[in-house]
Amino acid sequence: MNIRRTYLTPGPSELYFTVQDHIRAALRDQIPSISHRSATFQSIFRETRETLSELLDIPDNFHIFFTASATEIWERTIQNLVEEESYHLINGAFSSRFFKIAMELGRNPQKIMAPDGQVVDLEKIMLSETYELISITHNETSTGAMHTMKDLGVLRKAFPEQLIAVDAVSSIPCAPFDFNDFDSLYFSVQKAFGLPAGLGVWIVNDRCMAKAESMLMRKRSVGSYHSLPSLWAKALKDQTPETPNVLGIYLLGKVARDMITRGIKQIRNETGYKSAVIYNAVEGHPTVRPFVQKKENRSQTVIVLEVDGDVEELQGHLAKNGLVVGTGYGDYADKHIRIANFPAHSKEQFEMLADLLKDY
C-alpha cells in the first residue's frame, strides 16, 4: 500500500495542486511528441512567457529564457555577464557555490560573507568600480536567511552602475520582487512553483543583453548554445536553441495561469500566514527554535528550525503524520529541520504541523 505523503521539503517539493491534471492533459494532447520547431511549440513558449510576465509583473525591458536548472544559470551568468570580476554576497551554501563557479570559470570573484543564519550587512560592502556584477541570494535555501525587499532596493540605489543578479530560487513567486531593483533574476521550478525538476528560468534586462553582446563583439567567449545572444536569437522566433524540456515549459505556463486565477496577492498573504503559524508555534518552545535570530531575515518560504536532541526523531514524529520535512543542510544535517512553505502547501497542513511541533 502506498501512503500519500505531503512533501514539505525545500525542493523538489510537493507538486502544485493542478500539476497532475495538466500532465494528463499534456499527454492527451501529445505535447511531448510535438516538434520544438512547430507552431504548437511556439505558442506554448509564448504563452508561458506571457503568463509568467503577468504573474510576476515583469517589465517590457526584461527577457525570459529557459535553462535546465538554476545551477546552469550560475554558469551562464558568469559566462555572459562577467569578464573579470564579480562580487558575491554570501549568506549560505548556495550563494557560496555560485562564487565557486565563478572561480572555476577562471574569473576573479570577490565575496563578503555573513555568519550562518544571517545576511550580509549592506553597510559593510566596499566595492571597487571594476566589479561588473553583484550577486545576491534573496532567500538562502540552506539556512533560511532572507534578505528584505528593502535590502534589494538599497543595493540598487548604492550601485547603479553594476549589474545586479538576484537568486530567487526558493522565494519566487511568493516574494513580491520589484524588477527595478536588479538586472537579472533566476529560479528553478521545483520549489515554490511546485513543478517536476528539470527547468530553470532566467529573466534578464537589456543591460545584460548589451553586456553579453559587447563581450561577444570583443571576441570573449560567452559560451555556445545557451549564451544570451544565442538564447535571444531563438526566442525572437519563440523557440529555444536546443530541444528543451517542452513538458516543463508547458506545465510552468499552466501553473502560472492557475496562480493568477487564485490571485498572487492571496498566495502571498497565505504564505505570510503559514509562516507565522510555524514561527508562533515554536516561540518559547523548549527544544525547537528558529535558526535565524533576526526576525526580519527569517525566511517565509524556507523555515529553518534548530532542534535540540535527535532531529531524526522529530522528523519521524512528523512523518508518522504524513508530513515530510527537509533535513538540515550540510553540517547542519543533525541539527536543523527545513520546512518549505510553498503555494502547494495548504493552511491546514501548516496548522497540523504547528500543532505537532507544539506538542513535541
Added chain:
Amino acid sequence: MNIRRTYLTPGPSELYFTVQDHIRAALRDQIPSISHRSATFQSIFRETRETLSELLDIPDNFHIFFTASATEIWERTIQNLVEEESYHLINGAFSSRFFKIAMELGRNPQKIMAPDGQVVDLEKIMLSETYELISITHNETSTGAMHTMKDLGVLRKAFPEQLIAVDAVSSIPCAPFDFNDFDSLYFSVQKAFGLPAGLGVWIVNDRCMAKAESMLMRKRSVGSYHSLPSLWAKALKDQTPETPNVLGIYLLGKVARDMITRGIKQIRNETGYKSAVIYNAVEGHPTVRPFVQKKENRSQTVIVLEVDGDVEELQGHLAKNGLVVGTGYGDYADKHIRIANFPAHSKEQFEMLADLLKDY
C-alpha cells in the same frame, strides 16, 4: 474532439508505448517530490544506469552521466576533452553545429565535409597528431546519411591515439554499437527512446576521464558543475551536481527495462523490417525517392525521402490518415520528408505508411 495522431517525426516523436503508465506510477509514488539527495533518488539513478548498461551492453570502463540535452553534451565534450584542436566528420547540419560550438568555445576545430546525403569517405581523412578528438555523427538526423558500423571500427583502428566521440542521437538503441569503437557516445531521450525531451545521456570511458582530469590539473577550465570531474564526484554517490530532471531519469530506466523485456534483438530486427518496408515502397516511385543514394548509408531510423512537387500536400495526405511525418531540414524544408522509425512505431503503422506512399 481530439484526434490521436501518430508522430513519425524525428524527435520529439511518438512516446514509447509504456511511458504514460510509467508517468502515472511516478505521480502515484510522488517521484517528482523526492529530494535529489535522498536514498530514493540514489536508487533511481543506480537503476537507470544499470538498466542502460544492460540494454546497450556498456563495458565497465565506461561511465554514464546525465545532462539536459545532447546539445549540452557538445559543449561539455569540447570543454572537457579538447584543449586546442578537434576534428569533425560532417555529414549534415547537426555534425556541422557541433563544429560551430567548438569554434564558439575558442578551440581550433578542423572539418571534413561530405556532400549532403553522403557520409565522409574515411579514406580521405588526413589527421595531424595534434588533434585530440575526432567527432563522428553516426546517423545524421538532418539528411538521413548514416555511417556503417564498419566505418566506426575502421576509424578506431586508424586513430587509436585520438579520442573518438560518437553522436548516436537518432540511432540508439536501434543501432548495435560496439563500445570498443569509441571513447565517448551521447544521445538524447526524445528520439528512439520515445521519452519526453529534457535529458541527454553521455557515456564516456576512462580515457575521457583522464583527459579532463589532466586539463583540470593544468588549470585549464573544464567548465563548472557539469565538468566530467564534477559529474563523476557526484555519480560516485549516485547523485548529480544539480537538481536534475528526476522524472526523466526515472522514465529512461523504466523504458530501458521494457526494451530489455521486449528484447533488443527483436527491436533491432523490427527496425530493419520497418525501414525496408518504406524503402521498398518508394523503389521506382515516380515522385518520391530516398535522398541518400548509397544503400549502405541510408538511415534505418531517420528515413529521408526527396519529393517532387508539393511536400506539404504529401504531408497533408499522410496527416489525413493520422500519420505526422517530419519536414525536411533547413533548406530542404520544401523538398524532403523525414520519417522516424523508432521502437515506439509499430510495424502496422509502417505498413500503412508504405501503402499511402505507394498510392501517392
